[in-house]
Amino acid sequence: MDRMLRIDMGAEGGPRATVAEVGEYAGLGGRALTSALVSKEVPPLCHPLGASNRLVIAPGLLSGTAAATSGRLSVGCKSPLTGGIKEANAGGQPSQMLARLGYAAIVLEGKPKDETLYKIFINKDGVKITEDNSLKMLGNYDLVDKLKGEYGDKIGVISIGPAGEMKMSAASIACTDMEVRPTRHAGRGGVGAVMGAKGVKAIILDDAGTKMRSPKDPDAFKEANKRWVEGLRKHPVTGQGLPAYGTNVLTNVINEAGGYPTHNFMWGRFEGCAKISGETQAETENARGGEGSATHGCHRGCIIRCSGTFHDKDGHYVTKQPEYETVWAHGGNCGIDDLDAIAMLDRLDDDFGVDTIEMGATIGVAMEAGLAKFGDAQAAINLVKEVGKGTPLGRILGNGAAVTGKVFGVERVPVVKGQSMPAYDPRSVQGIGVTYATSTMGADHTAGYAVATNILGVGGKVDPLKPEGQAELSRNLQIATAAIDSTGMCLFIAFAIMDQPETFQALIDTINTFYGLKLTADDVTALGKSVLKNERGFNARAGFTAAQDRLPEFFKKESLPPHNIVFNVTDKDLDSVFNW
């Protein structure tokens, strides 16, 4: 993984690929690499859909190795949704395949001079870029089926749907899973629109003939990885809860806490939550698809296996198990308590290539605007179909909640830096509101997700019995998350390392024995800080100030039932998050 593939899509005579050494980006992976490259090479004031923007696709440091649960793929660029830097990541097969093919990153540069659509095929023998306008406006599912017909069913595909081609700000980039279905998405920030602007419909990966990446110290790596796997398996979250119920197991608990945004963030509890909970979803999946249908990995080598497969009442495949955020966004947020309708919305989102959080939040805003009634599942499906067709209404919705709120004059629009909030109301858990407000990414729950700061040593050894400030906790979480996002490890590993110091040691040993390094917890902190420094610097140069590090006004004015609280973290505290 010491090469970088750069493709100039606007080169004279057609797209031109160049393979070079990683150079100054050596030793970086995932988010650390994408953010370093975007920060250095993309003019902060450029148009996100213009030739100057770059789309960086990077496996994590441990992707392509035998390390368990290391298959996250990072995608970076200047975001059309936020106007700032963006890193969105996804599971699926491509990260492992790209790493085994030897690439630390693919960088799409420039812009074609016309509307020609391209596909890029990469295997051990090289890179082939081909015009293929027959792919225009294909949904991701039809696209992948067509590509399988051409390249076989052992491929991995990174692709965009019609939303990406139409350069919508909610457009995602799809990655295929183990069944070569386009179900895993780098969803946030409109990265799919940037790929569309580059004229690239699909990147097809074929890693036949390649081998797993070799560690510097194979025996020690094998032993460390064994401890790593054991640690993940024995923890109740990564070894039991997530495999059994998936992330949607959160629905009941967040609802009980009164922090489940309902009817476009009007209330903190949803009456129909038990109908769409993880427990109900898992039971439904197992009943329809057979026992075990609720437990499935998104890529080979994942041992948490938090996903599943959703079938309809007749046993036909609909989509992968919708995640908690998707079930919330299209469910409780829109007053919809029908799992079948939510699964259909998830399928449509994946097929059109849009972010499920952004689309669900947008439909919520549209419902508040009166375009449909809260709870009307069919109306929600119809609105998402407008996006896929690219009608004038669909173009508005496909550009996200902020645009939709503006167009229809809605005040309660739950966005930060133009990006929709995920499934946790910041009035109930104010610390997550600090992360929503200050993250370099816009409102993003995963920006401060690595709940292992105490073990990682980020922020020093804080006394757990002493109430710490919201700002300090959020800062430490954001630093730890940026570091883990760079490894290619799924963020869910944080639950095991939070409770099991020996599992954290196993992770460190896995990295060190693979690369022949002697990383310490301090190095982890330094890496996280450097990522955030690159991102904050880019955003500042793009024109962001403290004014963008704020929640929408209604969170301070409208109290949230049932606990009737408003967001009360001061601006001064928010501005202190990045004082380190």
Place this chain on the structure above:
Amino acid sequence: MAFDKKQDQRNSIPEPNLLLHVRPELARVFYDLFQAGVFVKAKIGATIQAFLCDGLGLDPHYVEERIQTMFLNGKAVDDPTSAVIPDHAVLALSAAMPGLLGATLRKGSFYSAMRSEISHAGQAAVSPHEGKVLLKLFNLLPGEIGSFLLDLGVWVKGDTLHNLIGKRLNRLAEGCLRAELDGRNVDVASLAHKEWPADQEVFLRVHAE
């Protein structure tokens, strides 16, 4: 072991009451009830710890290690040995949860400061007396202690029971060996047509054989 002793909810069994003798694999059909909650007897004014260990008979080690998340009337509980159950209490319990919020909401969480607005804090004194708690179980807990509680007996709203029986009638017909309504044997299929008063609680016991 989740339990160290068994408490009896049946000292004075009210009517209507329904006793189902079922095959073991059918018990999970009733776990749905725990999402919306079931009523169980409780000493109002006792601590949550006392309710779980002395009242329900759960092993203190299980409560300490396995029940990582507790809500009392929607407020996250950090110390079950001091939080006291008031009248009309809703107590929700879960194993450790994923996500930032899952970690934040845990009892005694390192990140508890992030949710201080919804943390359970001091409360007014409650004079001890007998009452009921609406008990909710999420995540892994229904599978681990649900059968025990159902065997002990729980109160459920009539409309909730009606909906559950209607939804699961086929599985009930296969897996229910015997049903007794107010002490009299009844045909399982007939339960689907029974008019349970919506606002009346039914004492339900499910005995796996």
